[in-house]
Amino acid sequence: MAPIPTPPAEPQDSPDAYVGLTADRAEHLARERGWSAVRALAPGTVITMEYRVGRLNFEVKDGRVARAWKG
Structure with a gap:
């Protein structure tokens, strides 16, 4: 039986830093x-x-990041 794959690690980074x-x-x-x-x-x-x-989402309002979250 094949081993279960290990998902890639996410960066140790806070989404709040992008707001x-x-x-x-x-x-x-x-x-x-x-990312x-x-x-x-x-x-x-x-x-x-x-x-x-490994995905980072940004909600962009008026050209600036208003909210950020992983996934």
Whole structure:
């Protein structure tokens, strides 16, 4: 039987650190810190709620990150 795969580790990084940054700066910094996927969303965007290891989500309002969360 094949071993169960180990999911990749997420960066030890707080999503709250991105709130207030410009969307471009936040995305650049997140990728620099090891996030494999970064998703910028407008407020109220309908999204799926599956959790993806290594993904960081930003809610962007007026060009700045208003909220950030993992998955």
